[in-house]
Amino acid sequence: xxxxxxxxxxxxxxxxxxxxxxxxxxxxxxxxxxxxxxxxxxxxxxxxxxxxxxxxxxxxxxxxxxxxxxxxxxxxxxxxxxxxxxxxxxxxxxxxxxxxxxxxxxxxxxxxxxxxxxxxxxxxxxxxxxxxxxxxxxxxxxxxxxxxxxxxxxxxxxxxxxxxxxxxxxxxxxxxxxxxxxxxxxxxxxxxxxxxxxxxxxxxxxxxxxxxxxxxxxxxxxxxxxxxxxxxxxxxxxxxxxxxxxxxxx
Amino acid sequence: xxxxxxxxxxxxxxxxxxxxxxxxxxxxxxxxxxxxxxxxxxxxxxxxxxxxxxxxxxxxxxxxxxxxxxxxxxxxxxxxxxxxxxxxxxxxxxxxxxxxxxxxxxxxxxxxxxxxxxxxxxxxxxxxxxxxxxxxxxxxxxxxxxxxxxxxxxxxxxxxxxxxxxxxxxxxxxxxxxxxxxxxxxxxxxxxxxxxxxxxxxxxxxxxxxxxxxxxxxxxxxxxxxxxxxxxxxxxxxxxxxxxxxxxxxxxxxxxxxxxxxxxxxxxxxxxxx
Amino acid sequence: xxxxxxxxxxxxxxxxxxxxxxxxxxxxxxxxxxxxxxxxxxxxxxxxxxxxxxxxxxxxxxxxxxxxxxxxxxxxxxxxxxxxxxxxxxxxxxxxxxxxxxxxxxxxxxxxxxxxxxxxxxxxxxxxxxxxxxxxxxxxxxxxxxxxxxxxxxxxxxxxxxxxxxxxxxxxxxxxxxxxxxxxxxxxxxxxxxxxxxxxxxxxxxxxxxxxxxxxxxxxxxxxxxxxxxxxxxxxxxxxxxxxxxxxxxxxxx
Numbered sequence: 001x002x003x004x005x006x007x008x009x010x011x012x013x014x015x016x017x018x019x020x021x022x023x024x025x026x027x028x029x030x031x032x033x034x035x036x037x038x039x040x041x042x043x044x045x046x047x048x049x050x051x052x053x054x055x056x057x058x059x060x061x062x063x064x065x066x067x068x069x070x071x072x073x074x075x076x077x078x079x080x081x082x083x084x085x086x087x088x089x090x091x092x093x094x095x096x097x098x099x100x101x102x103x104x105x106x107x108x109x110x111x112x113x114x115x116x117x118x119x120x121x122x123x124x125x126x127x128x129x130x131x132x133x134x135x136x137x138x139x140x141x142x143x144x145x146x147x148x149x150x151x152x153x154x155x156x157x158x159x160x161x162x163x164x165x166x167x168x169x170x171x172x173x174x175x176x177x178x179x180x181x182x183x184x185x186x187x188x189x190x191x192x193x194x195x196x197x198x199x200x201x202x203x204x205x206x207x208x209x210x211x212x213x214x215x216x217x218x219x220x221x222x223x224x225x226x227x228x229x230x231x232x233x234x235x236x237x238x239x240x241x242x243x244x245x246x247x248x249x250x
Numbered sequence: 251x252x253x254x255x256x257x258x259x260x261x262x263x264x265x266x267x268x269x270x271x272x273x274x275x276x277x278x279x280x281x282x283x284x285x286x287x288x289x290x291x292x293x294x295x296x297x298x299x300x301x302x303x304x305x306x307x308x309x310x311x312x313x314x315x316x317x318x319x320x321x322x323x324x325x326x327x328x329x330x331x332x333x334x335x336x337x338x339x340x341x342x343x344x345x346x347x348x349x350x351x352x353x354x355x356x357x358x359x360x361x362x363x364x365x366x367x368x369x370x371x372x373x374x375x376x377x378x379x380x381x382x383x384x385x386x387x388x389x390x391x392x393x394x395x396x397x398x399x400x401x402x403x404x405x406x407x408x409x410x411x412x413x414x415x416x417x418x419x420x421x422x423x424x425x426x427x428x429x430x431x432x433x434x435x436x437x438x439x440x441x442x443x444x445x446x447x448x449x450x451x452x453x454x455x456x457x458x459x460x461x462x463x464x465x466x467x468x469x470x471x472x473x474x475x476x477x478x479x480x481x482x483x484x485x486x487x488x489x490x491x492x493x494x495x496x497x498x499x500x501x502x503x504x505x506x507x508x509x510x511x512x513x514x515x516x517x518x519x520x521x522x523x524x
Numbered sequence: 525x526x527x528x529x530x531x532x533x534x535x536x537x538x539x540x541x542x543x544x545x546x547x548x549x550x551x552x553x554x555x556x557x558x559x560x561x562x563x564x565x566x567x568x569x570x571x572x573x574x575x576x577x578x579x580x581x582x583x584x585x586x587x588x589x590x591x592x593x594x595x596x597x598x599x600x601x602x603x604x605x606x607x608x609x610x611x612x613x614x615x616x617x618x619x620x621x622x623x624x625x626x627x628x629x630x631x632x633x634x635x636x637x638x639x640x641x642x643x644x645x646x647x648x649x650x651x652x653x654x655x656x657x658x659x660x661x662x663x664x665x666x667x668x669x670x671x672x673x674x675x676x677x678x679x680x681x682x683x684x685x686x687x688x689x690x691x692x693x694x695x696x697x698x699x700x701x702x703x704x705x706x707x708x709x710x711x712x713x714x715x716x717x718x719x720x721x722x723x724x725x726x727x728x729x730x731x732x733x734x735x736x737x738x739x740x741x742x743x744x745x746x747x748x749x750x751x752x753x754x755x756x757x758x759x760x761x762x763x764x765x766x767x768x769x770x771x772x773x774x775x776x777x778x
Contacts, residue, residue: 013363032386089282090289097503102460104377105495108468108479112305112488184373191375192461196468202378210381218382226374233373424610427578427598428624428675438627442614520613520657 034215043220051205059201062118063190066125070182074130075175078137079167088138095138099131103189107196118200121193128189129182136178140171172243180236187229307489316493324478325497332474332498335391336456336463339398343455347406348448354407355414355444356436368411372404377465384470394466394474401462402455409451413444446517453509460502529553530711531577531679535586537736538572545736546572549586552739556678558727559705559712563719563769565776569737570715571607571683577713578604578681590679600628603672605682609664611656617643617667618652624675635674642670645704662693669701679711686721698725699753719773723747723765724756731769734776741772 018036025035046052081088081095106127110120144167152166168175194203202225209218291309298308307315319325354361354368380397387393417440425435467476475498482491531554538547546569554560562570575581577588579598587594590601598604603624611620618639619626625635643649646666656664665685672680686694702725705712716722722729723745733740745765747756756762 008362010362010366014366016363017367032382089279090286093283093286094290096507097499100457100506101499101503102457102464104461104468105464105475105479105498108483108491109305109495112483112491113303187373188375188377192377192465195377195381195465206378206381210385213385222378225378226370229373229375230370418610420606420608420610421612423575423580424604424606425623425627427580427602427604428627428671429598429600430627434627438623439612442612520655 031213032215034219036219039216039219039223042214042216043223046217046220047224055201055205058118058121059190059194062121062193062201063125063186066122066189067129067183067186069122069126070129070133070186071179074133074178074182075137078134078175078178079141079163081134082138082141083167092138095131095134098127099135103127104192104196107193111197116197116199120197121190121200121203124193125186125189128192129186132185133175133178133182136174136181137171140174140178141167143174144170173240176236176240176243180233180240183232183236184229187225187232191225305486305488307492311489312492312496315487315489316497319478319490319493325494328473328475328478328494329501332463332467332476335394335466336398336459338391339395339402339459339462340452340456342395342399343402343406343459344452347403347455348410348452351407351410351448351451352414352441352444354411356440361411365411368404368407372408374404376400376404377462380462380465380469384466389470389472393470394463397462397466398459401458405458406451406455409454410444410448413447413451414440416447417443446513449513449517453506453513456509457502457506460498464498528556530556530591531713532589533573533577533586534589536573536576536583536588537585538569538576538581538583547576547583548736548738550732550737550739551586552730552742554711554713555728556711557709559714559725560728560730561714561716561722561726562730562732563716563722563773564732564737564740565734565773566717568732568734568776570717570732573732573737574681574683574713574715578602580604600675601677602679602681603675603677605665605668605672605680605685607684607687609656609661609668609688611664611667613656616653616655617648617659620656620667621670621674624671628675638674639670642674643667645673646670647700660693662689662697665689665697669704673704673708679713680705682712682714684715684717686716686718694721701725702753719766719769723762723769729765729769731772743768 021033021036024030025033025038077091081091103124107120107124110123114120114123148166148170149162152162157165190201191203191206194201195206197203198207202221205221206218208214209221294309294312296308298306298311301308316325350364354364379400383396383400384393387396421439421443422435425439430438463474464476467474468480469476472480475494478494479491482488482494533550533552536547536550537545539545550573552560562573564570572581576583577590579588579595579602582596589595590599612623615623618636621643622630622635622639625638630638640649640652643652646669648663648666648670651659651663656667659667665688668685672682686697689697698721714722714725724747727744727746729743729745731740731743732738743765745761747759747761747765
């Protein structure tokens, strides 16, 4: 936006939001909205506690392992579904169902079968992330430029070379888009999984704070988790922009 | 906009564009579909009989449990309780969220002020604040509706906004060249252009709403499908727990699939702007 | 040749926000009832000039006068034909043609009737209820032309209308256009980068030099457009005009 002919940076709009939050908190309109200054104060205290570091460690570990599994299984599966027609036809329907189905409903199954612990959260992250990665990889590989593949063939490229040099690179923009969406979902998976399991990680802290009505700590944790989600999505988006030039060249 | 909505009316006489629905989604020839079902349910049955875990019933037992729950009315009762907040929440998003997104797309000032927040909220795990909602509003309908709204609103707002902002500049210019007023540009070009993306946003919002309502019911509110799941899990009637879960996943998937088909009928690729 | 200028640009200059100067001190008269072409290499600001005349882009310097009055936006005496057709994808051909009238609040029956007649004139009877995506590029542009004719403006502004149309369709379309426009005494300002097209169609050719766009030369080929199209293409004067334009433009092409 411009005011008096000058561009105002977007950060200022966030500053206004925080200022409004502070005012509402000070006015004491609602017991669940403390002033943002005391939230930040509580945040600094919370970040220093052992409990938070332990929760953060567990959450990050679950996220990292779940995402890693989703990547190493999801991308090859997407490739297989795009290149081998039988696989695509057998699995396509289920991938489409689970990409939009409420995965959160499956968490009780995981809790019953696997138990109440970190593994359940890891599997939750995996299930949240994997389907969109499979789907986008499949789309990317399917839409990979046919003439590029023909070009590679006409120069005598072998099957393996076509995969490595043409298909993967050509599908990279879609794969990365899928990875970004998968990562955003994965973060949601960590939080939802831990909330439902309720005895580990940040999920435990959320429960603890809301039950003991520690609103400052609660909101501080919300801000930290939201910022983490935003940072993850922006980091992958930055990677996407780096390959954008050949997405637009196609 | 009396005329611009005529494409929504499938009874409009005259030539309709050919629809390329066949090229969309996975191949759905009957034989493959059947083998796909057989494969999935067969694996489920085998895993249940092996068994993977005492808490993992085979497919056949789950179907029987589902039939029992349908017969004794508990399933219907649960769905009444689960779908009501979902519908109310999506209607709220459809009015307030779409309206807000359109406002963001039309006004630079509103965009500047709210876009960063919407972007952050869309990537954020909104589920984190569900414990707070239930703390504030108890375990009733209000809490569930709010859970749905909080989960669904960001994607609804974002898609409406994108739909408006992505409007073809060339069509807007055309409308201005033929003396369209600002109002006419919005009513006759911008909104029809954005309609498809707004619809997509509502569909994605509904998907998030399903997640929200299930979490709300699992976490605190002992009603609806969430209660069926929690209750049967706690008394170790796993086939009924599985039946409840399978049914909500199926209902969600079928609803969303139906809406996706509807989207392609209402806005076939050939006549949609975006 | 008619003497009075229906459109005049006076010292028009345009610099875009990024600091790119597209036009500098452009002063041209466009005589009533003639077809004038703005011709030049890409980057000479010819489309910018046309959109300034249309009132779609405000100039930074100078002014545009239409029928002696300074303009400050689009007006009913000017109609625009777009390079990318700019047809509403969700509206039928008939509604697209009637769109300008719809915006002016003309009742449905009246505007549909006018649109039907204009469609017939551009040779698209029978396509009233088709959608734009069902038409070829050439047909789409005929719809764009019919839309401009439907509002009955005196001045028709055409921005590279044939650039997305294949060569054969283009030739036929050019011939039809000449017949259609001569017939109605329209003033046409036509942007193109095709030398042959300019020489074939125009009464006057305004050559623009690039970066920033300034008027380089104004030619009046005087080929005599009442002749048979195929004859024109073999006419000495036509061939000389093409050659003369090329000799001038060559220096701008690197």
